[in-house]
Amino acid sequence: MSPPSTVSVTITVNGEAQRLDLDPRASLLDTLRLGLDLNGTKKGCNQGACGACTVLLDGERVNACLVLAVTCDGQKVTTVEGIGMPDNLHPLQDAFVEHDGFQCGYCTPGQIVSGVALLAEAASGQPSVVDVDLSPDSAAQLSDEEISERMSGNICRCGAYPGIRAALRQAAQTIQPARA
């Protein structure tokens, strides 16, 4: 059997163009963690069932474990490192600390990236199953039910959900995200 040939791609990660020679089998998640040493994006289930690996791909949140990195040629990836670092936290990250929206911290980067995307989605009027009629105007006043439904793709086994909702509530009122 011949070794799988690598494929060259360029992926912009947190604003920096990365030229990568990839095994086509490599997930975006493993490429970030093992190829680029960006360990902020976590591997929890490796099958799209926990959300720990959530990143923004061309601005939309996705499970990096189910994305083959070769398919991202020319695309932009934002990981939690691109959202905010300890000395320069994003307001949502601050809100997570303030409301203790985590315990072990392992699912947290995925929650943060997901939350950042949620705010943009809501601002652009994207509906959830709670209310398909949601209008952009009501996005800033997301109900707890809306927040929890929109965050349900991120499992927190420590059960920090109420704190996560509180952080999102606060951020939804204080952040004016760019319309997606």
Next chain:
Amino acid sequence: MTTTQTTPIIGQATRRVTGPLKVSGQATYAAEFSKDFGPELAHGVLVTTMAASGRISSIDTEQAEAAPGVVKVFTHLNAPELPYEEPVMRPQVQPQVGDPLRPLQTDQIFFSGQTVAVVVAETLEQAEHAATLVRVTVDETAADTDLHAAHQRPEADEKQDTPRVSAPKKPAENGKMTGRPSDVTVGDPDAAFESAAHTVDLDVEIKTLVNHPIEPHATIAWWEGNTLTVHDKTQWVDNARHKLALAFGIRQEEIDLKVDALNTVKDAVEGVLGVQESSVRVITPFTGGGFGSGLRTWPHTFLTAMAARELDRPVRLVLTRAEMFTSVGHRPHNLQRVRLAADADGRLQSVIHEGWQETSLYEEYTMNLLNTTRMAYATPNLRTTYRLVPLNIQTPTSMRAPGECSGAHALEVAMDALAYEIGMDPLELRRRNNATHDVQGTPFSSKHLAEAYDLGAEKIGWADRPLAPRSMRDGDDWVGLGVSSTFYPANRMKASASARLLPDGTAQVHSAASDMGPGTYVSMTMVAADTLGLPLDKVKFALGDSDFPHAPVHGGSMTMASVGPAVKAACEAAIQAVIELAVDDDASPLAGASADDVRLEHGELIGPGGRETLMAAVARHGEPVEATASLGPNKLQALMPSDYAFHSYGCVFARVRVDARTGEPRVEKVVAVNDVGKVINPTTAASQTIGGVVMGIGMALMEEAILDPNFHRYANDTLAEYHALTNRDAPEIEAHFVGEPDYELNPLGARGVGEIATVGTSSAVVNAIYHATGARVLSLPATLDKLL
């Protein structure tokens, strides 16, 4: 000018010191030390078996070895034989009877999902692929995973060669309440049951639950000569170090001294083997959950270290989520029968609680299934009977409040049923039977359960609840309120810490403790800062390194109660050392005073003739001042002679809705009130409580690992099909605390929060479902099909 802290820190709601690292993904978990290695790091992937019983008849690795990038395929045919010595006295986290699974040291298959090979390759993708090319043939024998059938078999006798139902072979000494006695009888429970005015007799089932921390278990291991260093997802770096040393036959004085401190094996000191220069170090600064899965050191950790040694390069191995079902333990499937009897006034006359719990064929995992029953309520007559049923499964392990969670569930559901049998408010029944001592007559150290009942009832609006089930309807939903008491033994074990005061005005405090989420980092920082009179940001607490002073296992809710006092004592010892220096130093305002006459207040040393700040004295000294301290019982507090029985207590109230048409259950609100002694950090204590409630709701409504009856394998072995709560399922949760510091247990008065937080939620929820619908769900989880 040095900074001091003039207001108390302990007891103040305080943000996690690890917060900024965690929210930015910069906290480094075990697998993520991959960044410290270049391409030298090899990747290991396990090969597991489908077959659940038998012997490996052949294992074909040819194709796998020929696959691109493969470095080596280890099987039982080519793996080195490792010493795998066992300590003379095993740590509590490990079953006391049987031998741990040692994959690749045998051809025997005990359960489906057992590791039979390790593939190591240059890249993860290559290793994953090659693992699929290993062909394992098992000469299968009949497997048994049917607890319902097996628990009815006759009990074991010595001559049987097939495993049978049995009492634990090594029950805890002296039958103490929080040990693990198999059977306890007080009075004449059968006669009292027969003659009582009101009785209930329930069969309760709790299916297999899996810990499932979101961080999968992972190990990176490398050797430098005879020195092994490991990053391992664990809740106990010291034990991981100890077990690795024993596995590889590395014994040296330093480790054995530490073993001595553990007091698990003094004998080992005499049996010094191996190479003096060799050592083992385990470094795990962050643990992404565990809930018990990280108590033991599991086979994959040894296999990774073995592969690293054989290949003479660092190896990284991360379990897949499917492997997380069969590699790191689980909460065991159990069946319970509870018989309660009460007089006409609702006073308990008899409690008979029997439990049958699965274990593996190679180890006897025991848990405190029935201990709660022996202390929860006042009763003159009681019997508990605990039986183990060996099946073709992996050895179970502790999952958040192991035993207590399952046992208290059954007891509390039975209490609810008894209340309805009597026609009494379920909360009133509990109040009426509130105990002041356990069934063996030992008084409780400090108990404020009655206050918890009052506060919880007020917060949930209990008084407005009609007693009759199926009497609250809102639109399409039946609505119900339920209550459960909660109990968990308070424990403590010897712990050590070091405190190092630096001339720059900061302090470093170390202990080989862990933080899987409860906030050990922040709470220990608080204890140290409070003791030293320093602001939080002047104290740096570090944990998770086996080179640090010894800490007991990060489990059993005893980290705060054990490590906290050690941190406090180490800081006090360091303060004392500074005082000794100051009184001998002419430049100090304290010069010439007797050290005994100097005290520390708000960071200031105050003597008869003058005062100066602690850190000013350290700064003038110009060198770090360091002290260590070690304190606490050598064994679990619960096993030590004592005038008191130490427990935490509380209650959970739940309001649920059940869709009258589709049966869908939903928890709308939970109020948890606990008496856990002193609360060090209200922020993280509340979070622990909320997290425990969330896991308890999962246990009540949806969590269940289902064994296929023919293949004896967990059918739903993914996180998509094994349902943990989502954010949408998590209700509003209030966490309250009552009580006072329990100084009988330790100098901080703290009893720990983590486990009691999980106890009682499942029973409160199913009791609320009964109140809503009239359906008494006896087999968890209470999925909608049971409510149609």
Next chain:
Amino acid sequence: MTPFTYHKPASVADALALLADRPGAMLLGGGTNLVDLMRKGVETPDHLVDVQDLPLGEISETDDGGLRIGALVSNTALAAHDRVRRDYRMLSEATLAGASQQLRNRATTGGNLLQRTRCYYFTEPGYPCNKREPGSGCPAKDGFNRIHAILGESDACIATHPSDMCVAMSALDAVVEITGPGGDRTVPFPDFHLLPGDTPNVETVLEPDEIITAVTLPPPSDLSRQSVYVKVRDRQSYAFALVSVAAGLALGADGQVEDVRLALGGVAHKPWRAFDAESLLRGGPASDDAFRQAGQAIVADATGYGHNDFKIPLAPRTVAVALGKALARAQRASGDAR
């Protein structure tokens, strides 16, 4: 994952050529299902044809006022589309009821049609499975079958189709547009997926060398505008349906059922369009009794396998819930009109 070669054609013609030239090739859309199955060894394509650059990502209006949804339109874009929300409400609700936002952002319309069952025995290659290895057996029948089919199943397979979106599309009488070496063709949605029969490995009428290019929705109606999707599951979000129902009602001037659409998910190997129950309801009263009877008719010949027995009573109850909601919407709409 088994090694594969990676291809990223820019046109449908190039993609078709790749499929034609390379037996063992598979199309990769959002990857939310295929990547997982490849990782588990359930799918082992020799060649992966990444279709993301194909110009199939638009939603456009058809000449008759319907909508043409390109095969690469994401679940998110589909559900958020103004006209889908307004004119085909059940489709927006169904799509949003599926998976998580992260998955919906990646998952494509075409991929949703082709997603594989969640049957535990299919997704773990260690088990026998007639769908994965024809003739090897079906362990689900006497295994753990809580999520399995009660309608239209066969001796060979009792798996269910996991999609929510497809249930609504079936109810809406959508049409699947397909292109292949022989040219373009269309298939009515209810005919696209197959019952298992003796060949559960063949799940749709799509040939291996064909590509789905779009799904077309007929012009909207009061029924589609007032339609509803109800999903019953073990947790309130991020879980597959135990039973789901897509329903739409149009009321006559007398308040009777003028027209109705009804399809069920979670009960069969395909989205289960309940044509007979629709006939039963049409022209009759829009009452809870009638809705329950229609639901009962659907499960009259249903078979349980033990753990999934509960679906037999649950399905008609869910039908009644969904029709009740559709009725309320229809009544509100007619009230508004007055």
